[in-house]
Amino acid sequence: MKTNEKYIAQPFLKWAGGKRQLLPEIKKYIPETINTYYEPFVGAGAVLFGVSPAHAVINDVNSELINVYQVIKDDIEALIEDLKKHQNDPEYFYEIRNLDRTEVYPTLSGVEKASRIIYLNKTCFNGLYRVNQKGQFNVPFGKYKNPQVVNEPVLRAVHQYFQENEITILNGDFEKTVERASEGDFVYFDPPYDPVSDTSSFTSYTLTGFQREEQYRLRDLCVELDKRGCKFLLSNSATDFIKEIYQEKGFTIKIVSASRNINSVGSKRGKIDEVLVLNYESN
Incomplete structure (x- = not known):
């Protein structure tokens, strides 16, 4: 069948070249x-x-993107809980963005890394994923009034689709x-x-x-x-x-x-x- 109507899974990230419109x-x-x-x-x-x-x-x-998929499949509860900690604040944004420039980053769990990517995607300028020559995320703060960092229904629908x-x-x-x-x-x-x-x-x-x-x-x-x-x-x-x-x-x-x-x-x-x-x- 072309579609499986049982699921309402849909993209949970804004992505360059995304095919939602097409x-x-x-x-x-x-x-x-x-x-x-x-x-x-x-x-x-x-x-x-x-x-x-x-x-x-x-x-x-x-690999960052694939980690997000894997975490949604295997550890959805921990991911949703971790997403709730994030703040829509420029100072906090740059602190989280700059983690991949520190020695702390390799010690983060898969859940924490996935949570970081979703948060940055929802709050950075234009929802753009971009890294510099060192592989470090370098998109500036987006200044959105009320970004939907924790889209629980969509994340759970993707989890259900992966599990079933x-x-x-x-x-x-x-x-x-x-x-x-x-x-x-x-x-x-x-x-x-x-x-x-x-x-x-x-x-x-x-x-x-x-x-x-x-x-x-x-x-x-x-x-x-x-x-x-x-x-x-x-x-x-x-x-x-x-x-x-x-x-x-x-x-x-x-x-x-x-x-x-x-x-x-x-x-x-x-x-x-x-x-x-x-x-x-x-x-």
Whole structure:
């Protein structure tokens, strides 16, 4: 089935490149029948939660993000309790933000680290996750009047979904995530996007970035998955480069319009063209 209506799980973080706005369009192309659902760049999980598959393998290279998912799955009560301690105050915000610059940070528990990331995400400027060259969170205070740091219903819904279904959570390379994918499985790829201009690339999500060499490696993985009989759907920016490398392999490309609300420059927010690449006939 496309969706599992039993769950109201939804993204609990604001995330650059999040697919909440594009979800209705994406869901038009999700296969009716899926054995195992794979999402190697899970991010905030809008598509995962929108589909709510019973069997899924999710992954992200961002270890902080994956820790949050793991804690929600395994230790929801402790997480909710820890979130209640946070204050919407600039002095407190910078104290918590700067923990990863201290010797204290490695001693924090998984729950404390997850609580910190959710708190920073809800109170930092524009809900942006960004790190500097040392891997330290560096987004300033957002000055919001009443941020919803403890969204208990949503966190509990995600916990319930993880507990009642077979969800494997990984933190590694996208290629390794789908090494067991086979015929009847479905893979949704939402990689860091190919920049539409020389100044638009967002590479501060992790220390490694995602260059064109990686875009080619991802394209070649799609070719391999196609040979295995897997169905895949991939989102990316509608650049000539992206359209060319997938068209030359015979894959179907759909142009869709998406809203982008996370950008440090206000004029760069709004509607932009994206592509959906797939290797099967859409429903």
